[in-house]
Amino acid sequence: MNEALSVLMFAAPVSFAAIGDAIAQRSGVLNIGIEGQMLFGAFTAAIVAQSTGSPYLGIAASAIAGALFALLLGAISIGWNADQVVVGTAGTFVAIGATSTLYRQQFASTGQAITFPKLDNWGLFEPIAILTPIAAIIVALAMAKTWWGLRLRACGERPETLANFGKNPLRVRLAAMILAGALAGIGGGYLAIGVAEAFTENMTQGRGFVAIAMVTFGRWKPIWVLCACLAIGWLESLQFAAQAQGWNVPFQFLLAAPYFVALVVLALFGPGASAPASLGLPYRGPK
Amino acid sequence: MKRYSTAILYVGILVISLALVLAVFQMPIALSMTRLAEGAFGDKYGVSRTLVKATPLLLVALGMTIAWRAGMFNIGGEGQFLVGGLAAAALFQRVHDLPSWLLVPSMTIAAALGGAGYAMFAGWLAVRRGVNVVISTILLNFVAIQLLGWLTSGPLRENSQRIPQTEVLTSNARYFQWDRQIDLHAGAVLAPIAAIALWFWVYRTYPGLRLRVVGESPTAARSAKIDPKRIQLLAMAVSGALCGLAAATDYMGVTGSIDKGFSQQWGFLGIPVALVGGLHPLGCVGSAVYFGALLAGSESLSRFASSGPTFVYVVQGIAVLALVSVQSWRRKQEAASLA
Numbered sequence: 001m002n003e004a005l006s007v008l009m010f011a012a013p014v015s016f017a018a019i020g021d022a023i024a025q026r027s028g029v030l031n032i033g034i035e036g037q038m039l040f041g042a043f044t045a046a047i048v049a050q051s052t053g054s055p056y057l058g059i060a061a062s063a064i065a066g067a068l069f070a071l072l073l074g075a076i077s078i079g080w081n082a083d084q085v086v087v088g089t090a091g092t093f094v095a096i097g098a099t100s101t102l103y104r105q106q107f108a109s110t111g112q113a114i115t116f117p118k119l120d121n122w123g124l125f126e127p128i129a130i131l132t133p134i135a136a137i138i139v140a141l142a143m144a145k146t147w148w149g150l151r152l153r154a155c156g157e158r159p160e161t162l163a164n165f166g167k168n169p170l171r172v173r174l175a176a177m178i179l180a181g182a183l184a185g186i187g188g189g190y191l192a193i194g195v196a197e198a199f200t201e202n203m204t205q206g207r208g209f210v211a212i213a214m215v216t217f218g219r220w221k222p223i224w225v226l227c228a229c230l231a232i233g234w235l236e237s238l239q240f241a242a243q244a245q246g247w248n249v250p251f252q253f254l255l256a257a258p259y260f261v262a263l264v265v266l267a268l269f270g271p272g273a274s275a276p277a278s279l280g281l282p283y284r285g286p287k
Numbered sequence: 288m289k290r291y292s293t294a295i296l297y298v299g300i301l302v303i304s305l306a307l308v309l310a311v312f313q314m315p316i317a318l319s320m321t322r323l324a325e326g327a328f329g330d331k332y333g334v335s336r337t338l339v340k341a342t343p344l345l346l347v348a349l350g351m352t353i354a355w356r357a358g359m360f361n362i363g364g365e366g367q368f369l370v371g372g373l374a375a376a377a378l379f380q381r382v383h384d385l386p387s388w389l390l391v392p393s394m395t396i397a398a399a400l401g402g403a404g405y406a407m408f409a410g411w412l413a414v415r416r417g418v419n420v421v422i423s424t425i426l427l428n429f430v431a432i433q434l435l436g437w438l439t440s441g442p443l444r445e446n447s448q449r450i451p452q453t454e455v456l457t458s459n460a461r462y463f464q465w466d467r468q469i470d471l472h473a474g475a476v477l478a479p480i481a482a483i484a485l486w487f488w489v490y491r492t493y494p495g496l497r498l499r500v501v502g503e504s505p506t507a508a509r510s511a512k513i514d515p516k517r518i519q520l521l522a523m524a525v526s527g528a529l530c531g532l533a534a535a536t537d538y539m540g541v542t543g544s545i546d547k548g549f550s551q552q553w554g555f556l557g558i559p560v561a562l563v564g565g566l567h568p569l570g571c572v573g574s575a576v577y578f579g580a581l582l583a584g585s586e587s588l589s590r591f592a593s594s595g596p597t598f599v600y601v602v603q604g605i606a607v608l609a610l611v612s613v614q615s616w617r618r619k620q621e622a623a624s625l626a
Contacts (some may be wrong), residue, residue, distance in 0.1 A: 030421060052500050081618070082611035085360045085421055089558050090607035097600030101312055104595060201597070209425050250441055250580075256433035259426045266418045266426075280360075280419065 004235070008129050011233025013038070013191035013204075015132040017211035018218070018225045019139055019181025025215050026143065028156040029168075030280035032088025033073045033206025035067040036095030037181045041188030042097040046199035049116035051065035058116065059128060060187040066185015067178045069095065074177035078170055081282050092208070100201040115197050128190050135183070136226040143222065152176060156276030159283040167282045184208065217262040220274045232258050296613065297565065301577060304606040308598055319588060326587030327439055327580035335469035336586070339541060341579025343533040345478040347557025348564055348571040349485050351527030354406075355566055356489065357522035358515075363409055363424025364530045365554030366431035367402040371531025372538045374401025376453045376545050380459050387459040392413040394460060395477075395535045402531020403524045404432070410523030414516040420523075430436035439546055445599055452546035462540045472540035477532055479572065486568040498522060530554055563610065578603060
């Protein structure tokens with residue numbers, strides 16, 4: 001039981017980001033800048049938690065930071081019709097560079113670290129990681145059962161159709177981006193405050209890209225996406241057990257397994273019916 | 288005329304992005320720029336550092352250019368870089384006694400083939416199974432990182448070293464160096480040669496024209512009876528080969544051995560270089576030298592400012608965002624003037 005909860009905790013940063021990215025991808029936006037949204041979230045969370053003394057305010061601030069950065073990238077890629085992959089990649093560079101440079105200038109050079117209080121521990125778990133299954137269920141229900149969810153999915157499949165019904169696909173996508181950015185920001189914030197209990201340069205280490213991969217692996221369904229993230233977390237925890245017990249399988253095979261399985265699934269079945277048909281395609285007005 | 292105005296626009300954006308980023312991080316703009324220029328071009332050490340850093344940047348950027356031009360958003364440069372380097376290392380482990388004139392070209396080709404094969408897998412998934420290249424290359428990057436970890440600590444490990452890494456290259460497996468004082472190596476000539484060859488291919492031959500048509504408009508390609516799939520697969524292979532070559536220049540010219548930290552994100556850093564180069568082979572040369580110079584110059588800058596090379600990433604990102612914004616603004620203006 002303890003072990004399951006620790007997997008939930010270590011997988012939580014990627015889980016938040018991946019659940020958010022499922023929203024963005026379902027709306028048709030290939031949100032490559034998710035790594036950057038996580039990093040800004042992590043940095044903001046650490047700064048705010050240090051200056052206010054509250055780790056919860058830090059995590060709340062990380063949601064705002066992630067959402068604002070996603071809004072900026074979304075304004076360029078969705079509003080101005082620039083390529084989503086280009087904008088997202090550039091955004092990731094801005095985030096890696098900016099957070100590292102600011103951190104070096106303000107902290108590393110003076111030798112002080114960012115310090116902040118820890119999250120409360122309610123017996124077995126602390127209150128943030130446990131939000132990931134709740135978030136997955138809420139997002140899944142909202143996607144399947146609400147008007148918002150219907151519009152979102154329509155936007156990812158055929159935005160023209162949505163436009164014919166008088167809804168602006170650009171607005172739907174921008175809203176999805178903001179939500180995805182907020183969740184990615186929380187993922188980053190929790191990584192800094194809950195998991196690492198510090199901020200270090202480029203601390204996300206590709207977790208944003210893991211999240212994108214896990215959305216594919218989870219077939220764009222929030223609950224499956226969460227399961228995929230937990231599987232990754234479980235395999236990562238297994239590597240230590242494998243090393244301790246002297247298994248013959250190199251642990252790198254375990255760590256590569258989810259990505260490899262995702263590739264095999266894609267190769268065998270293709271993207272499948274739940275893949276948004278307009279994923280990554282800009283919407284340029286009615287045809 | 289339009290070509291010159293575009294070139295001026297690109298250069299202007301690069302300089303303004305740099306000034307803006309320096310200002311935001313509260314570094315003295317004029318002084319920092321002078322220091323950067325001195326560090327990058329001030330003496331033979333600086334020039335050599337700039338060229339050595341520009342080499343993998345340019346090769347990866349060319350790889351991205353060729354794939355993206357064919358409509359394949361390859362962001363798996365990092366994975367192809369790693370597999371290319373590992374292929375060269377595997378060959379070296381088998382045949383490290385060969386004479387230099389045979390070993391160096393063989394290892395270079397092995398690296399290119401390794402990268403090409405790895406990229407073609409993503410290409411095959413895209414054209415045969417309809418899998419988004421962005422997603423498959425992200426997945427393949429992660430597989431490659433684990434492959435690197437496993438090979439350098441297992442089959443390719445040199446056991447006398449305390450930290451897991453491959454056997455250190457002997458001089459018969461390294462690119463020739465003219466001057467022992469500086470780190471410029473013969474592998475650096477691969478990059479400009481590749482740029483010119485690619486430019487000729489894309490802009491002066493029919494296969495290159497077909498490639499551009501496929502990237503610009505798959506519908507037009509089909510109505511002209513061009514099979515986009517074959518061209519896209521070929522573009523991916525060339526793209527991966529160039530990333531593999533980039534790994535060869537880093538491995539056989541600089542690091543001399545491969546460990547878990549191989550590739551300082553070169554496969555990723557090359558993407559904004561390609562975009563700032565306007566996805567044009569010759570544009571990439573200019574942009575690779577510019578960012579190579581910034582990376583080299585930032586080393587001398589870091590002696591008086593605490594930031595180090597990380598601010599260069601911000602310049603890269605801001606420059607790309609500014610360029611795409613200006614481009615979409617121009618598109619809108621053109622559309623408005625047509626209407």
